[in-house]
Amino acid sequence: MHEKGRNLINIFLIRKKLLGKNNFCKFFPCHEGLEDCTFCYCPFYPCQEVDTGGRYIISKTSGKEVWSCTDCIFHHKQDIAYKILEGLIELNKNFSLISKEELKNLRKKIIINQISKNK
Numbered sequence: 001m002h003e004k005g006r007n008l009i010n011i012f013l014i015r016k017k018l019l020g021k022n023n024f025c026k027f028f029p030c031h032e033g034l035e036d037c038t039f040c041y042c043p044f045y046p047c048q049e050v051d052t053g054g055r056y057i058i059s060k061t062s063g064k065e066v067w068s069c070t071d072c073i074f075h076h077k078q079d080i081a082y083k084i085l086e087g088l089i090e091l092n093k094n095f096s097l098i099s100k101e102e103l104k105n106l107r108k109k110i111i112i113n114q115i116s117k118n119k
């Protein structure tokens with residue numbers, strides 16, 4: 001992840017509060033159904049899991065395979081964003097020190113939680 005993304009996430013870990021909708025962003029709304037802009041940089045990127053809408057595409061610029069999140073609004077849903085923030089705060093670390101495994105577990109926990117909530 002870009003350093004700017006890690007820094008932004010750390011700011012919200014300190015604030016312990018979601019941003020909500022950022023109407024001042026020049027890309028707003030970047031996704032249909034957008035509810036929260038806290039995780040403009042997805043903490044799970046690249047999750048490589050198709051269950052949230054992400055997929056591999058061939059980049060028009062590099063011609064290489066890249067992970068695309070265009071169809072994913074997972075972390076932009078308010079209840080999910082709250083659970084992500086809560087989960088990251090619980091880990092009690094600078095975002096740069098959180099392992100891929102810890103992020104994978106958090107994402108999995110949130111998805112399982114959502115599935116059982118929707119039953």
Ligand code: SF4
Nearest residue numbers: 042045047054069072
């Ligand atoms: S597909 Fe969604 S959850 Fe996965 S990395 Fe992209 S934005 Fe994050």
